[in-house]
Each structure stands twice: as structure tokens, then as C-alpha cells.
Amino acid sequence: MTAALRLARQSAWVNFQEVAVNGFLLFAVVWQPLFVGVTTMYMLRHRADFDPMYVVVGTALSGIWSTLLFAGSGAISHERWTGTLELLAASPASFFVVIGGKLAGTTIFSLGSLVLAFGIGTVLFGYPVKIAEPGWLAVSLLLAVVALWATGMFFAPLAILWRTVGRFLLVLEYPVFALSGFLFPVLLLPNWIVPITNLLPPYWAAVAMHGAASGDLDLSGLLRAWFFLLLTGGVLLVIASRLFVEVLTRARRAGTLALS
């Protein structure tokens, strides 16, 4: 266990040095939330029920989500590109732990979106920071980040199998953003979609974070959201760990680990 944590930490550090300066990450963590935050503020600020914290939290979530959706597959594509993917696959180390560490390292990076989102609300638009339950928001954020990391881990193995998976993930970015109620309540969507959204960690992340920030959810409501956040995240993580093994075997069968 400690050996696995050690390897995960080292992998995060290597990944950080290799891709931290990568333009895409900067786009996901900085430019995308900046754009989303500013436009949404403009669109919503004259409405009677406007709550700037809702936009701040939603913007942060969208930044974290985009980063984590792409970071796992991005890390794998980068390894393929540098030729180290084969070396990782031929080493006795667990791919799950290595990529898990890399993605976790990026997670810390993604929190930059949160800072930025607050900056947009307070500095750019001059709204006061009004968090109803700061302690609960912190817990919600922590669990949300863990569950979104698990979601990223679920998509990462696909990059081992398909060299161009990044483009396909692009298709998933916005739907999850919309279906999870990051910035617009899910209730605005058709009824039949709601059960689907409930299967996704990002949905519960949005419920918990919005609930704690606005004070709309009491503790029992929050506990329920946290529970489902961990449950959906945990299920995805278990599937992901199987997927890693399966996909590596397939890649060894198909001969797609190298860039050729």
C-alpha cells in the first residue's frame, strides 16, 4: 500500500514536470473557466433569483471536470508520444496506480479553476463572497474532486486502446457539463434525463457543492449527496481498474502500444 502511494506520488511528480507547461492544461484550467464564468455572469446577473456564488461554484466545477476528463487520456497519449507507454506496460508496476497518480497530480492543478472562478466573481464583477456553509463546502469540494478523479480514471484506459480517443472525449465534455447541473439546474431538462444524471459523479458533485455554498441543503441532504458522490465514484473506479487490465491485454494482442 505504501509502495503504491509512493509510486503514485512519483508518477504525479513526473507527470507534472512533463505536461504542466502543456498548453491544453492551461486552456482547461484558465481560459475555459474564464470564458464560461464571465459569459454566464453576464447572462444571469439581471435575473431576480441570481446568485453569484452559484455561477462561481458552477464555473469551478466545469473547469475541474474538463481538466480531469482530458488529463488521464492526455497523460497516456503523452506516454505513447514519448515512447514510454511501452516501458510502463512492460514494467511490473500497476498501470492503474501510475495513471492514478498522474491524474491526481493534475487534480491539484485543476483547483486553479476554483481560485479563478472566485476571482471572476469578486474581483471582476465585485460581488461579495457569501458562502453559507464554508466547512461543508470544503468537504463537498474534497469529495467532488475525488469522484471526478474517479470519472477521469474511467475514461483514461480508452486512450490505451484508441490512439485518438481525446477527440471522442471532446464529445462528452459538454453533455456532462449540462446534464450535471454545473451551471443550470437539471430540472430545466426533460424528466427522463434525470435518472441518467443521477448515475454520474459530476451530478452529485454539483448538488453537494451548490447545496453547501447556498445553504439550500441541510446536513441530511448533504450527507445524501456525499454518499452518492462516493458511491458513483467508487463504482466507476472499480470498473476502471478492471478496464485497465482488460485494455492492456487487448493492446498487447492488437500491437497498439507503440506509435507506429
Place this chain on the structure above:
Amino acid sequence: MLRDSVGAIELRDVRRLFRTTTGTLRRHAKEIVALDGLSLEVGEGELFGILGPNGAGKTTTIKVLTTLLIPTSGTASVLGLDVVRDAKEVRRKIGFVFGGERGLYYRLSGRDNLRYFAELYAVPPREIPPRVEELLELVGLRDRGDERVEGYSRGMKQRLHLARTLLHRPRVLFLDEPTIGLDPIGARELRRIVSQLHEGGATIVLTTHYLFEADELCDRIAVIDKGRVVALGTPDDLKANVSDLSVVELEVFGIDASTVERLRALEFVDSVVVEQRELRQVLRIQTRIAERAVAPLIAAVAAGQVGRVAVREATLEDAYVRLVGRVE
């Protein structure tokens, strides 16, 4: 029952196919046979060479043995462990280097690359720093270890690769064209390290298409072509294969293809290899009749085109030409 010599490495009837597609609108699936029933056995402590032209299946063989490719059929084992069933165990015990510059973290220093790979191979944390220093020393990179790999020369990267794969003290090493693209001094330095490892008792499989390299280093050589073994033995065994042959080297100027064909058709000529050298060509003609071939050969080439002429004994390279029918 105990066998008196247990092979460190065994391949039995290994076939490996690759499916590729060609065309954009009308896609054609094409099957490439990379290994066509390859069987080999390498003894413990042996330095074994795999020699063959491009596309012969050398890299595919190494990738099967390093668990990166699953054979389509047949079995392969390393130290008695099946490369498919016991892949994880095999990975702990082997090291490998693929030729070329890729496979390192370029933004990291050489030292940090080694530290990370030591983690991947679960070298105990306390042993990592001394082991890294020891290996940097071995490959002559101690002074440059803190520089980023992106600034390394090809030879330095290749030596770093070798250090990388020795971190966990593997008993079996696979080196796929380790000297490719290196300058002569870099290549010689790398061969020196390989010899040293061999003397240390490691089992080493080395692929190359440099014949002198195989001749200089290897205990035994398998020549493979089109995914099959076409010859197997010590360098001397292989040379013995051509002991009946001599080679006439003719320096010629502006010879055309039809003339070469004419030479090939001569009854006493075994094979002709044309080597282009700026304005002239050197024809290497294998023949059984040695000096007696010179006069008829010169007669067959248009007068005035011939420069220097030499007759020599056949080398390992000539044995290879005879087996594979071409040189790279």
C-alpha cells in the same frame, strides 16, 4: 525429470500476425505475418544474436519475449515463466532496451529518469540513490546526470537506456538494435558495456543488422528472415557455411542493371551485391572458383569500366548474404 541445460529463453512455434487496413473509402484488411512459426532456445548466460534484414521480425520477437505482444499462436518463456500467463513475474526479471532515442522523459534529468524507473521496478527506496549513482558511473553519465535528457546526444540517451534497464538487476536482457544511429565511438562504448554485462553472467539477446557487431559479441547467432530462423550457430559455424566461397570485389564505373544481371547469370557466380560509392560501385561477387573467376568477370563487364580488383575469403557478412540474399 531434470534436464541438464534449462533454456533461459524458449520460443516454440511462435506465430504473430498483424492486421492492418489500407485505403480510406474502401478499407482492405491486410494480414502481415511478422513471425511465422519461430522456434529458438537460448541458454543461461549466453549472449545470443538475432540477425536479419529490416522487417524480418527481430523487434516482434523481442516484444513477444518482453510481454509487450501476445503471440497469435505458439508459446514463449523466459526463465521458465510463460510470457503470457506469468507476464508480471517475467517483467520483474528482465530488462530491455529498444534502439532509438524515444522512451525517456525528456524534461527530466537523466538522474530523475533513473529514479523514476527504479520506483516502477520497485527497487527498495533506500537502495535507489546508490544504485542510480553506480549505474550513471557504469555508463559514463555521472557528470551529466543532472541535465535534462532533451539535451543529451543520441549516444548518451542510449547509454541512459541501458542504465535504466539495469536498475533492478535483471538476469535476462533484451537489446533491440542498441547501437542503431550511434557514431562509431558511441557504438564501441556501448558494445564494451554489453560485453562487460555478459562477463557478469547476464543472459543477453541482442538484435542487430550489423554483422561485425554480432561476430564480435555473440556466442551464437540466429539469422532470421520473414519470421523464420534460416540459420543458427556460432559465428564460426555460420562462416563455415561459406568456406567454399571466395569473394571477388570489382570496382566499376557507371555499370548498368543489365550488366549486373549478366554477371548473376554466369554459371560460376553465386551472388552479386552492388554497393554504391559516389561515382563508382563496388561489386561483391561470391564464387566457388576464386581467382579463376577474375578474368571471365572482367571480360563480362565492358572494357575500361573496371578499376581495382581484389579476391578475399568469405566473411560472416557473405554468409549472411548467401542466407538472406541481400544486405541492408
